[in-house]
Amino acid sequence: MKINLISDTVTKPTPEMLQAMFASEVGDDVFKHDPTINKLEAKVAAMFGKEAALFFPSGTMANQTAIKLHTQPGEQLICDKYAHIFNYEGGGVSFNSGVSCRLVDGHRGMMTAKQVEEAINPPDFYHSPLTTLVSIENTTNKGGGACWDFEELKRIKAVCNAHNLKYHLDGARLWNALVAKGETTKQYGDLFDTISVCLSKGLGCPVGSVLVGSNLDIQRAIRVRKLFGGGMRQAGYLAGAAIYALDNNIERLQEDHTKAKEIGEVLTNLDFVKSVEPIETNIIIFAIDETKITQEEFLEKLLKNNIEIIGMGQGKLRIVTHLDYTDSMHNSFLSILKHL
Numbered sequence: 001m002k003i004n005l006i007s008d009t010v011t012k013p014t015p016e017m018l019q020a021m022f023a024s025e026v027g028d029d030v031f032k033h034d035p036t037i038n039k040l041e042a043k044v045a046a047m048f049g050k051e052a053a054l055f056f057p058s059g060t061m062a063n064q065t066a067i068k069l070h071t072q073p074g075e076q077l078i079c080d081k082y083a084h085i086f087n088y089e090g091g092g093v094s095f096n097s098g099v100s101c102r103l104v105d106g107h108r109g110m111m112t113a114k115q116v117e118e119a120i121n122p123p124d125f126y127h128s129p130l131t132t133l134v135s136i137e138n139t140t141n142k143g144g145g146a147c148w149d150f151e152e153l154k155r156i157k158a159v160c161n162a163h164n165l166k167y168h169l170d171g172a173r174l175w176n177a178l179v180a181k182g183e184t185t186k187q188y189g190d191l192f193d194t195i196s197v198c199l200s201k202g203l204g205c206p207v208g209s210v211l212v213g214s215n216l217d218i219q220r221a222i223r224v225r226k227l228f229g230g231g232m233r234q235a236g237y238l239a240g241a242a243i244y245a246l247d248n249n250i251e252r253l254q255e256d257h258t259k260a261k262e263i264g265e266v267l268t269n270l271d272f273v274k275s276v277e278p279i280e281t282n283i284i285i286f287a288i289d290e291t292k293i294t295q296e297e298f299l300e301k302l303l304k305n306n307i308e309i310i311g312m313g314q315g316k317l318r319i320v321t322h323l324d325y326t327d328s329m330h331n332s333f334l335s336i337l338k339h340l
Contacts, residue, residue: 001306001328001329001332002306002307002308003306003307003308003325003329003332003333004308004324005307005308005309005319005320005321005322005325005333006308006309006310006318006320007201007310007320007322008173008201008202008256008282008320008321008322008323009200009201010322010324011200011204011322011323011324012204012206012324013204013205013206013241014204014323016244016248017204017205017241017244017245020240020241020243020244021237021238021240021241021244022237022240023240024036024236024237024239024240025236026234026235026236026237027234027236028233028234029055029231029232029233029234029235029236030231030232030233034233034234034235034236034239035236036236036237036239036240036243037055037235037236037239039239039243040053040055040210040239040242040243041053041054041055041210043243043246044197044210044212044246045212047185047186047189047246048185048186048188048189048195048212049185049186049189049190050189050195050212050213050214051213051214051215051218052212052213052214052215052217052218052219053210053211053212053213053218054210054211054218054221054222054225055208055209055210055232055235055238055239055242056196056208056209056210056211056225056230057207057208057209057230057232058207058208058209058230059170059172059196059198059200059209060088060089060090060092061209061225061228061230062196062209062210062211063084063085063089063092063135063168063170063196064085064089064092064093064096064097064228065211065221065224065225065228065230066168066194066196066211066213066221067085067092067093067096067097067099067133067135067168068096068097068224069166069194069213069217069220069221069224070132070133070166070168070193070194071097071099071132071133071166072098072099072132073097073098073099074098074099074129074130075099075100075129075130075131075132075133076099076100076101076102076121076128076129076130076131076132077093077099077100077101077102077131077132077133077134077135078101078102078104078111078116078119078120078131078133078134078135078165079101079102079103079104079134079135079136079137080103080104080106080109080110080111080137080140081103081104081105081106082106082108082109082137082140082141082142082143083101083103083109083135083137083170084137084141084142084170084172085101085135085137085170086101086103087142088141096228099129099133100129102119102121102129102131104116104119107143108140108143108144108146108277108278109137109140109141109142109143109146110140110143110146110148110149110152111156112152112155112156113152113155113156113158113159116134116156116159116160117159117163119131120159120163120165123163131163131165132165132166133165133166133167133168134156134159134160134165134166134167134168135168135169135170136148136153136156136167136168136169136170136192137169137170137172138153138169138170138171138173138174138177139173139174139176139177139180139280139281139283141172141173141283144277144278144279144283144284144285144318145173145176145260145279145280145281145282145283145284146278146280146281147176147177147180147181147280147281148177150181150183150187153191154191157191157192166193166194167191167192167193168192168193168194168195168196169188169191169192169194169195169196170196171188171195171196171197171198172196172197172198172201172209173198173201173202173281173282174188174195174197175197175202175203175250175253176202176253176256176257176281176282177281178250179250179251179253179254179257179281180254180257180280180281189212193213193214193217194211194212194213194217195211195212195213196209196210196211197209197210197212199241199242199245199246201322202249202253202256202282202322202323203242203245203246203249203250203323204245204249204322204323204324205238205241205242205245206238206241207238207241208238208239208241208242210242249323252323253281253282256281256282256321256322256323256325257279257280257281257282257321259282259321259325259330260279260281260282260283260284260319260321261279262330262334263284263319263321263330263333263334263337264276264279264284264286266334266337266338267284267286267337270337270340271292272288272289272292272293272298273286273287273288273289274286274287274288274289274315275287282320282321282322283318283319283320284318284319284320284321285312285316285317285318286316286317286319287315287316287317288315288317289315290315295311295313295315295317296311298317299311299317301340302336302340305336307333307336
């Protein structure tokens with residue numbers, strides 16, 4: 001039995017999801033003639049209380065499109081130093097939009113309203129880039145699946161309003177945060193100008209993300225998506241998977257969170273594990289004592305037991321629980337860890 005815990009992107013469609021995909025009515029979405037894509041976009045927009053939504057082949061493209069909407073070349077956005085848009089989107093902020101990132105030294109990928117305010121460049125000081133956007137990531141990937149305090153997000157919104165800044169949410173794992181914190185999509189829709197949500201992580205779809213915003217922003221986003229090469233034809237098969245996932249796979253994320261915490265408890269009791277970061281959702285980041293076992297040796301031992309996780313360098317490793325990580329896999333993994 002192979003156990004793949006490198007990411008929640010490794011999932012495959014369930015038989016029920018495949019059935020929903022095969023049953024989807026499709027058309028040409030480039031002409032906005034795909035009824036299932038249209039249904040998905042309307043559904044997600046309504047969930048967040050937004051005017052419109054747009055389907056994308058990837059979360060990176062959705063985020064990069066949002067940045068393009070809210071900025072002009074030479075301007076600057078504010079994000080945490082751990083932000084996905086800075087670390088893991090191939091330098092797209094500068095390549096696609098000609099924009100720089102002002103990095104904030106937050107805690108586990110989360111910055112405060114005070115830090116955001118301090119990072120804003122004076123708008124009349126033309127020697128520095130004009131600050132026009134604040135970008136948030138919830139949950140934080142590099143921060144170990146940490147969830148933002150919603151009250152802090154509201155305080156950052158107040159800063160954005162005071163300084164005429166746009167506010168974008170990279171909600172790649174927002175579904176996990178909603179389940180963990182008991183929050184709603186509408187709360188987030190009321191707060192942010194644009195939000196990207198991923199369908200191919202915790203919800204188990206094979207492909208796709210959705211960007212929500214105002215009618216004007218989404219009309220402009222269609223043009224940017226075309227420019228980025230993101231227009232797809234009979235994409236309704238993918239939308240069928242997404243609609244099924246939204247209807248069936250959100251609440252079950254709690255199972256992933258519970259398993260992650262149980263893995264964390266076992267890791268904490270291993271003598272060669274130096275530390276385990278707090279676990280709120282489905283991501284476990286831990287550090288090993290390389291005087292006792294090196295990262296390479298530990299990963300190799302797991303591979304010999306058909307278990308794959310990911311190394312992050314500097315003695316840190318990451319485990320991500322997901323839809324395809326079954327109870328039997330979980331019990332087997334815990335047993336192997338205890339007897340490693």
